[in-house]
Amino acid sequence: MAETSIMIADNGPYIVKGSVEMRDADGNAYTVHETFALCRCGGSTNKPYCDGTHSKIGFEGAERAVAESKPA
Template sequence: MADQIKVTIKVNDNGSLRVTGPVELVDAEGNPFEHKETFSLCRCGGSGNKPFCDGTHKSIGFESAPRAKQNE
């Protein structure tokens, strides 16, 4: 079985979604966005460069720090 490369999406506290790994990001019509292998997606809705994060979350006071539920 070939080695599979893992893509990671990290939910940053009060900020973006950080995507690391080889992934294709496409718009609603299937057109690909140009990006590097590691990039951040806007989560606050305020970016002037959607779908990418431009740091606007810092100036608008966006707050969100969700945590994954742990199995006990």
């Protein structure tokens, strides 16, 4: 298993685990913990982190990895 992983939660955020560095578009570093959740629904008031809003707005995003999936 990789030392760093990203798990896509059903109808929820990206769960990032491991040692990572995260920066904004200007190159400024965020303070991150060993495990944190990134908003995938666009509704968080604490972006880029998930604040639980996805469950209040009924976000649906339950993608599964399939062989045809390719990075952009």
